Every structure is written in C-alpha cells, then in structure tokens.
Amino acid sequence: MMDTDMPGDLLARLRSGVLSDGVEQTEMLGEALAAFLPEEAILCLGGELGSGKTAFVRGLGRGLGVTGLVTSPTFNLLQIHRGTRVLLHLDAYRLEDAGALDDLGLEAWMRPPYCLAVEWPERVAVALPDTAWWLRFEAPEEATRRIQLMDTNS
Ligand SMILES: Nc1ncnc2c1ncn2[C@@H]1O[C@H](COP(=O)(O)OP(=O)(O)OP(=O)(O)O)[C@@H](O)[C@H]1O
Numbered sequence: 029m030m031d032t033d034m035p036g037d038l039l040a041r042l043r044s045g046v047l048s049d050g051v052e053q054t055e056m057l058g059e060a061l062a063a064f065l066p067e068e069a070i071l072c073l074g075g076e077l078g079s080g081k082t083a084f085v086r087g088l089g090r091g092l093g094v095t096g097l098v099t100s101p102t103f104n105l106l107q108i109h110r111g112t113r114v115l116l117h118l119d120a121y122r123l124e125d126a127g128a129l130d131d132l133g134l135e136a137w138m139r140p141p142y143c144l145a146v147e148w149p150e151r152v153a154v155a156l157p158d159t160a161w162w163l164r165f166e167a168p169e170e171a172t173r174r175i176q177l178m179d180t181n182s
Pocket residue numbers: 048049050051052053054075076077078079080081082083084100147165170171172173
C-alpha cells in the first residue's frame with residue numbers, strides 16, 4: 029500500500045522517485061500533488077507512451093476540483109478543465125516543434141488562475157519557462173510506474 033498518510037513528505041518522496049502499483053495510485057499521486065503545487069507552477073510530464081502521464085493529470089484535475097473527465101485527446105492538443113483553478117492539459121505529442129504553439133497564445137496561460145500541465149514537454153521545451161517542474165515517468169513493469177520530480181529538465 030502506498031503511503032498516503034504523510035502528505036507533507038510528498039515532494040521529498042517525488043524527488044527521490046515514487047513507485048505506483050496501479051493506475052489508481054498514479055491518479056492519487058497527482059491528486060495529492062495539487063495541494064503542494066505553487067500557484068505559478070507549470071508541470072511538465074515526460075516519459076514514454078503509456079507511462080501514466082495522463083492518469084497523473086487526471087488525478088491532478090481531481091485535486092484541483094475539476095469535474096470534467098481528463099482524457100488522452102486524439103485530436104485536441106489542449107483541453108481546458110475548470111475547477112478551483114483552470115487546468116490546461118496540453119499534449120504536445122503530435123507537435124513538430126514549439127513554433128506550432130504560437131497560435132495557442134500559451135504564454136498568457138502560464139500564470140494563475142491557470143495551471144498548465146504538459147505531456148511530451150520535450151517537444152515544446154523552448155516555449156516553456158525554465159522554472160517549470162519536470163516529472164519523469166517510467167514503466168519498469170507492466171503495472172508499475174516510477175514517477176520522479178527532477179531538479180532540472182535534463
Ligand atoms: N501504475 C500505473 N500507473 C498508471 N498507469 C498504469 C499503471 N499500471 C498500468 N497502467 C496502465 O498504463 C496506461 C497509462 O496510460 P496513460 O494514458 O496515463 O499514459 P501516458 O503516459 O499519458 O501515455 P501517452 O504518452 O500515450 O499520452 C493505462 O493503460 C493504465 O491502465
């Protein structure tokens with residue numbers, strides 16, 4: 029069972045890397061992080077296909093009071109979810125480069141009350157501030173995910 033009794037340790041645990049045994053645990057981690065995410069923080073979620081990035085954002089949305097479903101969009105680059113804050117879920121997988129972001133006017137959305145969460149952030153890294161938080165997702169086993177909060181985006 030994942031240790032959810034000590035939320036104050038969450039950031040420290042994420043910095044050293046947390047293992048999740050199932051999609052619900054990954055969602056719970058995202059939900060828990062919502063309480064610790066500074067208002068101005070931008071969240072970058074890097075990692076291979078199926079490593080749990082969308083599941084984590086779904087939980088984050090829950091933590092931000094979002095009622096609409098956070099999904100993995102086939103055609104939508106950007107999904108907007110209103111909760112206690114406005115969650116902007118950007119999936120940059122299909123973007124060739126950051127230039128394709130210009131039309132979105134993303135910069136205006138990189139501040140409160142918006143909370144920007146980006147999947148495949150390396151695709152658009154130059155458009156993201158270097159203050160962004162980078163989470164790395166790995167899938168060491170079929171039902172296990174490792175999630176780590178990185179010091180830098182390298
Ligand atoms: N511990 C786990 N945490 C999260 N997802 C898990 C876990 N174990 C298995 N899974 C499965 O892995 C998949 C994760 O899907 P998800 O859409 O969250 O990945 P993703 O990183 O967003 O992928 P993509 O790059 O395609 O957007 C789901 O099918 C989920 O059921």
